[in-house]
Amino acid sequence: MEPTSTAHPAPDMEVVYKRPDTLLDTRMHYCPGCGHGVVHRVLMEVVQELDIQQETIGVAPVGCSVFAYNYLDIDMQEAAHGRASAVATAIKRIHPSKYVFSYQGDGDLAAIGTAETIHTCNRGENILFLFINNGIYGMTGGQMAPTTLLGMKSTTSPTGRTVETSGYPLKIADLVAMLPGVVYVSRHSVHTPNAVRQLKKAMIRSFQYQKEGRGTCFLEVVSNCPSNWKMTPVESNAWLEEHMFPLYPPGEIKAPK
Amino acid sequence: MSDIEIMKGNEALAEAAIRAGCRAYFGYPITPQSEILEYLADEGRRRGMIVLQAESEVASINMVYGAAGAGARVMTSSSSPGVSLMMEGISYIASAELPCLLVNVSRGGPGLGTIQPSQGDYFQAVKGGGHGDYRLIVLAPSSVQEMADFVYRAFDLADKYRAPVMILADGALGQMMEKVRFPDYDPAEHVVPKPWATTGKTPDRARNIITSLHIETEQMEQINIRLQDKYRLIAERETRWEEVQTADAEWLIVAYGLAARIAHRAVDLVRARGIRAGLLRPITLFPYPSKPLAALAGRVRGMLTVEMNAGQMVEDVRLAVNGRVPVSFYGRMGGIIPSPDEVVSALQKMVAQDVLTETEAN
Ligand SMILES: Cc1ncc(C[n+]2csc(CCOP(=O)(O)OP(=O)(O)O)c2C)c(N)n1
Ligand code: SF4
Secondary structure (H helix, E strand, O other), rough: OOOOOOOOOOOOOOOHHHHOOOEEEOOOOOOOHHHHHHHHHHHHHHHHHHHHHEEEEEEOOHHHHHHHHHHHEEEEEEOOOOOHHHHHHHHHHHOOOOEEEEEHHHHHHHOOOHHHHHHHHHHHOOOOOEEEEEOOOOOOOOOOOOOOOOOEEEOOOOOOEEEHHHHHOHHHHHHHHHHOEEEHHHHEEEHHHHHHHHHHHHHHHHHHHOOOOEEEEEEEEOOOHHHHOOHHHHHHHHHHHHHHHHHOOEEEEOOOO | OOOOEEHHHHHHHHHHHHOOOEEEEEEEOOOOOOHHHHHHHHHHHHHHOOOEEEOOOHHHHHHHHHHHHHOOOOOOOOOOOOHHHOOHHHHHHHHHHHOEEEEEEEOOOOOOOOOOOOOOOOHHHHHHHOOOOOOOEEOOOOOHHHHHHHHHHHHHHHHHHHHEEEEEHHHHHHOOEEEOOOOOOOOHOOOOOOOOOOOOOOOOOOOOOOOOOOOOOHHHHHHHHHHHHHHHHHHHHHHHHHEOOOOOOOEEOOOOOHHHHHHHHHHHHHHHHHOOOEEEEEEEEEEOHHHHHHHHHOOOOOOEEEEEOOOOOHHHOOOHOOOOOOOOEEEOOOOOOOHHHHHHHHOOOOOOHHHHHHHHHH
């Protein structure tokens, strides 16, 4: 069989789906099936469709998505572990007319960076948080995260997380939703096409709120880590629905009337 | 506002920052430097500056990273424990080569210590403090006038070399009131283009990325080599010091900042008693004035380093002198300022020791 090329479709074929130009044509370092790559793509589709490439400045975290700037064709800064929202705050203060987002994992946003997260939200900074919750520290090899489920195994909770030693999984989206500076909080996933569409809508809405200067927007993406969960991508998506969703249900947590 | 004022050192520094065109300040309160934040929250905001009281020094320094990366003239200030908290961020800033001003109005430590003045942060400021092979350009004022003057110089050096610059003062310089004159300085004339900044990617250029991550070791070594070349260039061009009565000096006191003012008085006192002493005051602590010290080592009988710590800069004096003359040390710690008389006694002891060894040799 001839290999198919998406770059040069036959003249009589219609292109229905392609990489947005704002997503660079390079190989990603993410493991097969990892949610990070999908979130990148959705984000860049939105940036392209809203035509805000020149106006968007992103902040990458320390975590598996540390190299996000290798894929997103926009100006970006790479922040110290946990400090992405402090960096984003400053960028937004310097360039208030730009769209600024911070992209962070659960260790970054909800453990080492908790103070920055809460206070950025509490100041109601006009930025977008993209919070990728995979319940584990991906980059460092599968240690327990603040979001790790009770009973879930990780390299630092080898027999499963217990309340006695590690307390409860932190639902930080619900926590920041309580803050008056936060205008929009919504939880999503990228494990089905429909879920991807929902996330995309929420991103568009968040950028609209940011344009209107309405306060902090916070989108959580319940995601997977097939490598450290030690599952195939398909298994990880099923596991995500079965185990992550009961504690982290998708849906709007806070939205303006 | 008239150009000559009587001000606290902290206020003079803050006023100079506004006049130097500093766009943004991020900081967290800590004695003895909170007046900087307070002055800017009032006067700075009134004159258009972005002033954000952050939730911690960790947040402050990372905000400085973000704002500097976004192309703005930006600063933070703190005192010893707060500066310790900033170390990771400072290392990132040095690695990503972001121009900014950091101020440490230091106090006695270690630990929570005391709010009284100290020079106990010399090692931290000059030798790194954070991780990895980086340097800060470090300026050491010794008067309220210099608290102001060095702000302009610091911002200009930062922009020129794409490097973080620290003003290392102490609590006394921050709190004391002196006359200060603000020079004519038009920030518009000092604007350095920052084509690397994250200002939003335009079609005429590739995206700009601010990062300190270089996972390939060869690439990381190249970055290090470039940084070291830059530090060498800075050492060649930007070393500053002051000499007082060194022309005929037989004895040299080496001291910086507040300790240099005390040492200056001590020089006058011992000269009245017939001891030909002089003073070398390093103004830049990095780069360090090793060359003039080495030159003086060929002419004096001995050197006395005076510091408000357990003996930190004295190591750099000894490196510069390389054993050619005896180098002794006098210091007070924990927030105590040595008196000129104590310095005189220390110097007299050194002179007596010298006479003694000479007699023994005879
Ligand atoms: C100050 C500091 N502490 C620890 C680390 C090591 N570290 C790098 S990434 C990471 C956790 C990342 O996990 P998460 O934020 O959940 O992102 P993921 O990799 O799962 O996407 C840690 C602990 C670091 N780089 N810096
Ligand atoms: S380790 Fe986990 S989070 Fe990281 S890229 Fe692989 S699958 Fe994704």
